[in-house]
Amino acid sequence: MCRSIYNYAYFRTKGRPVKQSPDGSLTQDQVAAPHEELPATAPLTPAQAFDALYAFCAPALVRQTYLLTGRRQLARESVERAFQLAWQRWPEVAVDRDPAGWVRVMAYEYALSPWHRFRPRHRNPEAPVADSSGRALMAVLQRLPPPQRRTLLLYDGVGLDLPETAAETEASTPTTAYRLMNARAVIAERLPELADPSSLHERLASLAGSERLRAAKPSSVRSGSERRARFWTRAAIAFTVALIGTTALTLRTAPTHYEPPVAPGAEVQGVPPRVGQGPLSEAEESLRQKLRESAGSGPERVAPLVR
Template sequence: MTRSPTDTPSAQPAETSRPAGVSHPAGTSAPAAAFDALYAHCATALFHQTFLLTGRRTLARESVARAFALAWERWPEVAVDRDPVGWVRAAAYEYAVSPWHRLRRAHRRPDPPPDEPVSRALLDALLALPPAHRRTLVLYDGLGLDLPETAAETEASTPAAANRLLNARAAVAEWLPGPAEHDTPAEQSALLGARLGALALTPSPGTLPAPCQIRTDCERGAALRTRAALWFTAVLIGLTLFALLTAPGRHETPQAPAQRISGVPPRGGPREPEAQDVRLEKQLRGELVQGPARLVPGTG
């Protein structure tokens, strides 16, 4: 069954695809004005929704701020999106259900539970669900998205999203007083949506960061990252040039240091002639060789 967000009888405000017009101070650029309008339209609602996913007010506010900072970084893409609210909502949900938050000391302890028993039981049931099932339940029964839209936003097939929804409802039903047996599935979904809306409105959003602050922090962070990238590139180029200038022209194999070797016989070769050797050589050169005359070389 296809439903629109306005069909859900929840207590949280309904969202539309495009924000309504919001007045802005003079001198504000058109992109900044559109961003501020989007923020004013859905920031509070996103806080309540992410609280259902996390059970922590601080993390919910952080998720909203992070989602809008990412939207401002990619504003040319978000501005032409057919559903900018859905784009920011998907970014906030992804950040809120990220598993690495469990490693952070600030988010290890949950917030104090709601005073109302049904709301407390519902929040415990939601936090006991796997993140994908929790997100599917909030989107379908809390916001009133239809099944294909819920599947697309959770990056799942329609049958997989339906299976997650049924399992999430069954798990939540074990924690809550069940609806009457004669209630239709639509009535049961409406009752669960109303309870989710009441639970979402339990915490106060407190002081959300102003949109101008988000834009300023985002631009400052982008400038710092750009300077860091330029500095790293300059250092890398400098090291490369230094290596090219100081490197030798050709490779020379280093000579091993000389070592004394023992146990090797002395080097052989001709010895110095003695006195008798010199006399014998002169005698042989001065006398004729004995033998036939033809063997004696002539002098002429």
Template sequence: MTQNSTDTASAHPLPSPKERRRLREAKSLSEAQVAAAVGVTRATVRSWETGRTTPRGRKREAYARLISSGRPNPQATPSSARTKPGAPNTRPKAAVKRAARPTAPKTVARLSKPVTSTKSPSRPPTPVEATGSTVMAPTEPGTTPDLPDSSTMPDPAPAAETAGPTPGGLSPDEAFDALYKHSADALFRQTFLLTGRRNLSRESVARAFALAWERWPEVAVDRDPVGWVRAAAYEYAMSPWHRLRRAHRRLDPPPAEPGPRALLDALLELPPSYRRTLLLYDGVGLDLPETAAETEASTPAAAGRLMNARAAVAERLPELAAGSSPAEQSALLHERLGALALAEPAGSLPSSAVIRTDSERKAQLWTRAAVSFTVLITGLTLFTLGTAPTRHETPESPAQQVGGVPPRGGPQKLTPQDLKLHKQLHGELVRGPARLVPSVG
């Protein structure tokens, strides 16, 4: 089986996940159309394009033939499948960011602890020296703290085994604790920029990590576990149902400084999809295809949301409107979002052990509830089968009084005189001629 899979993979090579998405959009194909052609679901196609899973066997052959054969000429690509002019399509270069930032030297701490990753970073990583649990990033003059991106995610390979120690020497509990320690505070700050509510941000991060521990076999082998948890936290934080909760109806007090307050107000006035796209691209540092994949939109749609979001924020920030190019605007937004995130103190998040314990307890409660409900339904079914009749009996109609029916016909009732005459005739002897009786002979 391994040999067959290897032969299939070598016979039908696939491009990188980003290239798969680009080729599909260049051919003007939607995820639903590719899923129908290959015979899978839309979620499976999205998983292939994000690199979380890889097609195998005949589906790999059909998928490779569909996206690779007859690649269209970029000149002939329809306008709907191309990025709008001036829309960013890559992460801004470090040199551009440094040129757009002030020259005052300072040393700041990164929001998360970078670790070794198998994914190629979209920008040159800052040299980081980590000692124990303290992580400091000596930066060059004029640099600012970065929101954690998927290029600094932990390597999921050591956590592939879910039972017992992993090849890297980490048990599932230790791997989860490392992931929580690495990204929990940064995710809290990011969700605060999305919602403007600290309690909701704290609840969203805890809910996302509890869900990650519940599905740890899936998260452990994911190529971007930080992105998995981030997507879960964003989805929960931006759910419209929170408007019905009294605790989350009002926003928390904004920052005291005018600049951060104006930026936060501008972010919260954006539509949820625009706000999330702007934070992922200019704040977290994802490139445009990754941003589009995480927001479940096409790359041109994500580019349009990003441009509209920048234009709306530029109306509140004059220095952003003065940017001469999208790269300079992105660098300035990256700097301001990082400063605004670090200005928000990390909330009192529960420990990773508490997250794991609560997740396991809830899973046990749901399991017991499901078992109890199943037993109840089974008992009711058996009771019904035991007490139900084996054959159908037509019920008798109850007696009812009917009016308007004519009296019953026939001879009338004899009077006393008639009875007396009847008795007299039967008692006297016959004194007349004998009766003629016919003879048979």
């Protein structure tokens, strides 16, 4: 496959046109074409190179992602999100040995994310395929575990060899072969006419090409990527400012010296319990009577007589 973004741009502009099969695979002539000597052309701007890659890969990638998920809107959203991420990391993607593979990995990872099941619109069933044979194949594909479905699509749909499929799915070659054989066995059991890999490849291509799935315009994808990058940049700045403010407030209001905690109260021994007043003794009765008979005012209250 094409190993440089400039080869993609050359195919789309100055070179011979590229005819891509519905499943996104290339012919042998197209595989060898990037190694041929290309005529000197004017250097492309990053936006032009991105648009060339998008126009070359996006239509087929949307159809591939639809076979992977069985949902049209999710397929378009996954491809758009993958290209938005590619535009944010364009210096890295532009020099990658396989930019189409880079974008395909991002699209597949987003499409197979388990969080989509919690979205309200994904709880409703998708409109079935018009063709009855296509509906049967799509039903079998969606019953496969996601790793087997992805391996089958890359090997029998896109046309990657076994080591490339293993590298893209981040699995060992024996594990990839085991997944591929299991997926083929399930399809052959339920759809015997697709036991031949070449028949399965043709049916996958026809199923993907039967759906009218249109990708968004590259300019809208680039602008959406820039808006998303600005949003997250502003969110990061706001979070940093809030963190700095919280830290400053904490330093301003925090105590500057150690304050030992108040010790818990301890019970005092030897104190008689509080009780109610009982009857007065004869001495207390005599003292109360004497106090009542004494003057309530006058100098005697200030300077009592000493006897």
